[in-house]
Amino acid sequence: MSDLRVTLVQTRLEWEDPAANQALLQEKIRRAGPTQVVVLPEMCTTGFSMRPDVLAEPMDGPSVQWLRNLAAEQRVIVTGSFMIREEDRFFNRLLWMLPNGQYGQYDKRHLFAHAGEHRHYTPGHKRLIASVNGWRLHLQICYDLRFPVWARQTPGEEPEYDVLVYVANWPERRVQAWRSLLIARAIENQCYAIGVNRVGNDGNGVYHSGNSLVVDPLGEVLYEKEHEEDLHTVSLSRERLQSVRSQLPFLKDGDGFSIVP
Numbered sequence: 001m002s003d004l005r006v007t008l009v010q011t012r013l014e015w016e017d018p019a020a021n022q023a024l025l026q027e028k029i030r031r032a033g034p035t036q037v038v039v040l041p042e043m044c045t046t047g048f049s050m051r052p053d054v055l056a057e058p059m060d061g062p063s064v065q066w067l068r069n070l071a072a073e074q075r076v077i078v079t080g081s082f083m084i085r086e087e088d089r090f091f092n093r094l095l096w097m098l099p100n101g102q103y104g105q106y107d108k109r110h111l112f113a114h115a116g117e118h119r120h121y122t123p124g125h126k127r128l129i130a131s132v133n134g135w136r137l138h139l140q141i142c143y144d145l146r147f148p149v150w151a152r153q154t155p156g157e158e159p160e161y162d163v164l165v166y167v168a169n170w171p172e173r174r175v176q177a178w179r180s181l182l183i184a185r186a187i188e189n190q191c192y193a194i195g196v197n198r199v200g201n202d203g204n205g206v207y208h209s210g211n212s213l214v215v216d217p218l219g220e221v222l223y224e225k226e227h228e229e230d231l232h233t234v235s236l237s238r239e240r241l242q243s244v245r246s247q248l249p250f251l252k253d254g255d256g257f258s259i260v261p
Contacts, residue, residue: 002133002134002238003235003236003237003238004036004037004132004133004135004163004235004236004238005034005035005036005037005233005234005235005236006035006036006037006038006039006163006194006214006233006234006236007029007032007033007035007037007038007039007231007232007233007234008039008194008196008212008214008223008230008231008232008233008234009025009028009029009032009038009039009040009041009196009231010041010196010197010198010199010210010212010225010228010229010230010231010232011024011025011028011040011041011198011199011229012024012198012199012200012229013041013043013044013045013046013047013169013198013200013202014047015046015047015049015202015203016046016047016049016051016054016055016203017046018045018046018055018057018062018063021044021045021046022045022063022066025040025044025045025070026066026070028231029070029074029076029078030074031231032074032076032231032233033233034233035076035233036076036077036132036133037076037077037078037079037132037137038074038076038077038078038079039079039080039165039167039194039196040078040079040080040167040196041080041081041167041168041169041196041197041198042080042081042092042141042142042167042168042169042198043081043082043083043092043169044080044081044082044167045063045066045082045083046082046083047169047198047202047203048115048169048202049083049203050115050116050117050119050120051120052083052085052090052120052121053090053120055083056083056084056085056090057082057083057084057085058084058085058086059084059086063082064082064084064095067080067082067095067097068097068101068103070097071097071098071099071101072099072100072101074099075099076099077096077097077098077099077132078097079094079095079096079097079139079165079167080094080095080167081093081094081095081108081141081167082094082095089122090120090121090122091107091108091121091122091124092107092108092111092117092121092141093105093106093107093108093124094106094107094108094128094139094140094141094167096128096130096139104128104130104139105128106124106126106127106128106139106140106141107122107123107124107125107126108121108123108124108140108141108142108143108144109123109124109125109144109147109150110123110143110144110146110147110150111123111143112142112143117143125261127140127150129160129161134238135162135163135236135238136160136161136162136163137161137162137163137164137165138151138160138161138163138164138165138191139165139167140164140165140166140167141166141167141168142166142167142168142169142170144166145166145168145178145181145182145185145195146177146181148184148185148188149257149259150259151164151185151189152188152189152254152257153189153190153191153251153254154254154256154257155251155252155253155254155255155256156252157252159189159190159191159245159251161189161191162191162192162236162241163191163192163193163194163236164185164186164189164191164192164193164194165193165194165195165196166182166193166194166195166196167196168195168196168197168198169197169198169202169208170195170197170208170211171206171207171208172207172208172209172211173207175209175211178195178197178211178213179211179213179224182195182213182215183213183215183219183221184219185215186215186216186217186218186219187217187218187219189251190217190241190244190245190248190250190251191217191241192214192215192216192217192236192241193213193214193215194213194214194215194234195211195212195213196212197209197210197211197212198210199227199228199229209226209227210225210226210227210228210229210230211224211225211226212224212225212230212232214234214236216240216244217240217241217244217245218244222234
């Protein structure tokens with residue numbers, strides 16, 4: 001099984017301006033070079049806004065169509081989250097868009113009540129584990145990072161996934177938690193952990209330092225970028241992952257559990 005190339009897009013976002021963000025993200029992704037998966041931040045076309053009644057789009061709207069066209073044009077999988085409207089409900093929805101136009105979706109389960117997210121959006125109840133070239137990626141959104149059970153590998157003969165991916169708008173004032181929890185999730189689940197965060201101030205004056213991270217299964221930080229925009233591609237080693245899991249077979253000793261919807 002080959003290694004996996006993933007590109008992290010750490011970027012500023014124009015506040016509540018989908019067209020401007022589509023343009024700046026498209027320009028960056030076109031410069032990415034050879035890669036298999038491109039990861040964008042949370043609410044990548046609007047910023048972390050609590051105005052879905054004004055900004056949310058249906059699944060056949062322009063933002064999803066833009067994502068579909070971009071994946072097809074670049075022949076790469078692109079993932080990030082968007083404001084989505086379904087009838088009278090709104091979702092912070094991550095899309096895993098394939099070059100052929102097919103996609104997976106994940107609705108953020110843990111809504112950030114401290115910012116009122118729970119008053120505007122509907123939580124999801126199903127996890128999304130996507131596959132590419134034999135790799136399995138568990139996709140989550142920002143605040144989900146604080147809840148380890150939602151990410152926990154279920155004990156069994158084989159791990160459920162190989163990479164944890166978090167897309168985020170995580171503020172700089174809590175960046176120590178961001179770093180510590182990403183490292184912890186990688187260690188306890190014996191997987192790679194990738195966190196992609198934005199930089200700059202949002203429309204509420206909240207500053208984001210980025211600190212996008214790639215962490216290996218032993219908790220070693222392979223990549224981190226602070227304060228600056230960056231486009232970085234990392235190659236995840238299958239050999240490294242298998243070596244850690246075979247030499248330190250801790251997952252099989254984990255506690256059984258079930259998640260209540």
